[in-house]
Amino acid sequence: MPHFSDELYRKTFHHTSAHILAHAVKRLYPSVKLAIGPAIEDGFYYDFDHDDTFSPEDLIKIEDEMQQIVKEKIPLERFELSRQEARALMDEKGETYKIELIDDLPDDTIISFYRQGDFVDLCSGPHLASTEPVKAFKLTHTAGAYWRGNEKNKMLQRIYGVSFPDKKQLKIYLEQLEEARKRDHNKLGRELGFFTTTEYIGQGLPIMLPKGARVLQQLQRFVEDEEEKRGYQLTKTPLMAKSDLYKISGHWYHYRDGMFILGDQEQADTEEVLALRPMTCPFQFQAYLTRTRSYRDLPIRYAETSTLFRNEASGEMHGLIRLRQFTISEGHIICAPEHLESEFKDSLDLASFMLKSIGLDEDISYRFSTWDPNNREKFIGAAEQWDLAQNAMQGILKDLSIPYKVGFGEAAFYGPKLDIQIKNVFGKEDTLITIQIDFQLAERFQMTYIDRDGSKQHPMIIHRTSIGCYERTLALLIEKYSGALPLWMASEHARLLPIAERHFDDAQKLADQMRQAGLRVTVDDRNEKIGKKIREGQMDKLQYMFILGDREVTENSLSVRSRLDGDLGSLSVDSVVERLKREIDEKRVR
RNA sequence: GCCGCUGUGGCUCAGAGGUAGAGCAGCUCACUCGUAAUGAGCAGGUCGUGAGUUCGAUUCUCACCAGCGGCUCCA
DSSP, X not given: OOOTTSHHHHHHHHHHHHHHHHHHHHHHOTTOEEOOOOBOSSEEEEEEEOSSOOOHHHHHHHXXXXXHHHHXXXXXXXXXXXXXXXXXXXXXXXXXXXXXHHHHSOTXXXXXXXXXXXXXXXXXXXXXXXXXXXXXXXXXXXEEEEGGGOTTSOEEEEEEEEEESSHHHHHXXXXXXXXXXXHOHHHHHHHTTSEEOOTTTOTTOOEEOHHHHHHHHHHHHHHHHHHHHTXXXXXXXXXXXXXXXXXXXXXXXXXXXXXXXXXXXTTTTTSOOEEEOSOSHHHHHHXXXXXXXXXXXXXXXXXXXXXXXXXXXXXXXXXXXXXXXXXXXXXXXXXXXXXXXXXXXXXXXXXXHHHHHTTOOSSEEEEEEOOOTTOGGGOOSOHHHHHHHHHHHHHHHHHTTOOEEEETTOSBTTBOEEEEEEEOTTSOEEEEEEEEEESSHHHHTTOOEEXXXXXXXXXXXXXXXXXXXXXXXXXXXXXXXXXXXXXXXXXXXXXXXXXXXXXXXXXXXXXXXXXHTTOOEEEOOSSOOHHHHHHHHHHTTOSEEEEEOHHHHHHTEEEEEETXXXXXXXXXXXXXXXXXXXXXXXXXOO
16 A cells, blocks of 8 residues: 555545545535646645636535545546547536637647546546545635636636545645744734835835844845855945836837836837836946956956835735835856856855855755747747857756756846745745856947956856845745844844843943944843743743842843853853854754 | 635634624823733724625625735746
8 A cells, every 4th residue: 555655645635635625625616617626735726617606615625525535435547539539528528628628738639538427527647447546635725717827818716635545644734834923024024013114105115113134134234245255346326227127128019018117108119118127137237338448357256235116916925025115136247168167066055055055055945947949929039049058057067067957948037047945834825036147248248358358248147146135045044943033133132121120221231342343132021020021032032031039130141042052151251252153154944 | 816714903813694892002090010822991993995695794796905835937
């Protein structure tokens, strides 16, 4: 008997669960048309074309029907049909979406179906032998989904579910989901006062509150200092530019939907208008173009903590993950072909160093995003240039033995990308870092350098980020550490908790002293019991709390409570300062 | 943008076709306290915004705004 921990078995299990879902829906709502219903990471979904909407009550009814189908222990039988027979069968059942799928199958495909009782579905399989093992499941939520993921097509109704061989595993899963909800940066980050949003400012435009802003400042300082050490030059470029600039770069034609164009939209094509920048590249290219460059000048590494604006669709914004305004650790390396490999590797090394320093180096994966030669609208440049860029990148990845999956057609419009992907607390994947090779834009901007032989050459460009987008990185940090960020980046290193009013002055003096030593220390001088101050400090996710009462004042000491190490007892003020400073300087993450 | 759900004082949430409650937070007072919530009192909301239905709506309808889950896209 295969085990649920086996990926293929699990997938099969989930896939059969999807069929059980569809079977139940067809029993309850015979007029519903079936679209697709695959297994996904933790479960399955099925897309239906249904005239009414599935309400939460409907989901309960469907679950009950699914229970019944499992109880009936219906066997699943595979059978194959010719294309014509398959079409006829689906036509008879009115399954128009299935017919479309059949018509799109390549000629040599074996067209298979699975029958479970009175339910038949086009499916390549494999499936469980019977509905019986699907003992525990839950329909978790519904969502709209376009047929074939294309917004021009009809929107279908998707039902998501999870399933397990027994109730205990389902219970554990649901509990884990509950735990994940508590870490959700969008909830926790607001609760803890990292950021907020207001309807008067708008979607995707967060206000970083003092706590969040301080963290971002620490990260930014760290990034900028490290980049300076690694030979980057800083630029500070405008947040907007004339449309002319974007016409040269190609953004005007390939990224326009994502741009905020100022002024009269109607006249934007004929009049000169300004647009907020969605990327920094063309701006830093202008910096390069200020003088004639020699091969001796290369590589030039420009870095900038760069605020960008992208007009995301209104339904797309999410917490600090997807924003309309965000700040990225941007950079462009303008180099000669012989530098490409080492500069790319250095960029990757810098990104890896950053992720390690903030503790996000685990749970990452690599994606090599290529162009799609059949979608020329989306990309600029000649096929040979793409091949050149992609081969270069692929060679480097192979050289570094970096395992990657391919994101076909997901390149930037000007070049292939290496994306470092990370999963959030709910297992959803997002891009944290991207490093891109660009053989196109230098030519468009007529960027050149004088080579050894006196000839003019176009440089190559690496677009890269070192720590990604600050807001998104913060979101992942909040989730990773449940809001208790590593000391070096925390907005509040420690809080002094005086026991009674007579200790307030001493606490303030001590806090001043510690601030002079470079620690971010506050004092809780409310007239509250020490138990309450500790409780609130704990809920604020403080790494350190210092308790100050008669004993400590006499001894010039502090009672230290560490979030990670517990009660450390009474320590001298000097040794406490020493301890925290060391932890900060070492940028300890845990 | 599209589909679905949601929107009550700073936060978490009750509530009902006849113009609203609780806990926490806040403020005041008392207590001056030793490792996860001291007690009492006070104050705070035109129930997201606008329009419609109705004798009357915060409760019903519609639109808009915002939040959540997805689709598509992406840092």
